[in-house]
Amino acid sequence: MSTRRTVGVEEEFLLVDEEGVPSPAGPRVTAGGHEGIEHELQQEQAETGSRPRIELDELADDLEQRRRGLAGLAARHGVRVAALATSPVATDPTPFPDERYLRMIAGYGPTASEVLTCGCHVHVGIASETEGIAALNGIQPWLSVLLAISANSPFWRGVDTGYASYRRQVQDRWPAAGPTAPFRDPAEYHAMVDSLIDAGVILDTGMVYFDARLSARYPTIEIRVADVGAEPGSAVPVAALCRALVDAAVAGSGDPWPQARPELLRGAAWRASRYGLTADLVDPLTGQAIPARARVQQLVDRVRPALVRHGDLDRVEDALHQVLEHGTGAERQRAAFARRGSLTDVVHDAVERGRPVRTG
Incomplete structure (x- = not known):
């Protein structure tokens, strides 16, 4: 792909009441076919999706507009939007009354x-599925770094789990989740997915929950490792890094990037999920523990030419400096809890952090 790649973002949100408890308002909030706003598996959720963008400023404006639109719809139905990757307050989710979702529950x-x-799912444009496979194979060792940077889910069912991203632990329960081994070509990828469906492991292609996958709907590779971020625009540097990873991996497909064993990829993801950026991360190519700050810098160095080509380097470096100095979303959630020992405060803090700030 000689032109600059597009990037798009899907963000999933909790719908909460005044007490911070997830509310099954999703069917009402998402009714009416509002562009870029959709329901999710549980009625306590809603999802927004940007258009494909090239410029990060345009992506940021798009995502903020989607959040503003969703917040307005939620307010009409007496609920608020919280960008939390798991619910701090204990709740029993309510499945959306959709035939496919009910089959999943059963x-x-x-x-x-x-x-x-x-989660925060990033779609990066590809010229062909062959490019997509080169990207899928190349980016695997770096996805745990994106998970660590975005970690925003320490609380689950009313308790502090000790994890930075407990969402990752919940997602790993699905049978087709996590990292993948290398694929020779698109045919091998699709044959593997067909086997999972034919064997009754998953219902359909929508249940391919790998860390990164070929999108079944768009000409993109979809990277699914990140927690949703509290602040508007928090997805933008993550999206820029995803685009740079895909760009660099495809550019190097003639001399393919080194690949790691799935066991080490899973171990690296577990450690990123457990500690975020507060402890060493794992380099799955060597199996060695590396200080988080150094591992983040390795990622930037690996994709620096692609970041420069897209004009994204300064923005990404500024964002990474902020998260390294001030902590991930998980650390901010724990700080909100520590002030009064209230999980409701954690939700309220996320609601306030997530309010769109632009007026245009």
Whole structure:
């Protein structure tokens, strides 16, 4: 792809009442076919999706507009929007009354019925599925760094789990989740997905919950590791890094990037989920623990030419400096809890942090 790649973002949100408890308002909030706003598996959620963008400023404006629109719809139905990757307040989710979702609940039991998680999914444009496979293979060792940077889910069912991203632990319960081994070509990828469906492991292509996958709907690779971020625009540097990873991996497909064993990829993701940026991360190519700050810098160095080509380097470096100095969303949630020992305060803080600030 000689032109600059597009990037788009889907963000999932909790809908909460005045007490910070997730509310099954999703069917009402998402009714009416509002562009870029959709329902999710549980009625306590809603999802927004940007258009494909090239410029990060345009992506930021798009995402903020979507949040503003969703917040307005939620307010009409007496609820608010919280960008939390899991609910701090204990709740029993309510499945959306959709035939496919009900089949998932019936077939997967608590794996489906208990899940109430909100992610940030980044779509990066590809010229062909062959490019997509080169990207899928190349980016795997770096996805745990994106998870660590975005960690925003320490609380689950009313308790502090000790994890920075407990959402990751919940998502890993699905049978087709996590990292993947290398694929020779698109045919091998699709044959693997067909096998999972034919064997009754997953219902359809929508249940391919790998860390990164070929999108079944768009000409993109979809990277699914990040927690949703509290602040408007928090997804933008994550999206820029995803685009740079795909760009660099495809550019190096003639000399493919080194690949790691799935066991080490899973171990690296677990450690990123457990500690975020507060402890060493794992380099799955070597199996060695590396200080988080150094591992983040390795990622930037690996994709620096692609960041420069897209004009994204300064923005990404500024954002990473902020998260390294001031902590991830998980640390901010714990700080909100520490002030009064109230999980409701954690939700309220996220609601306030997530309010769109632009007026245009």
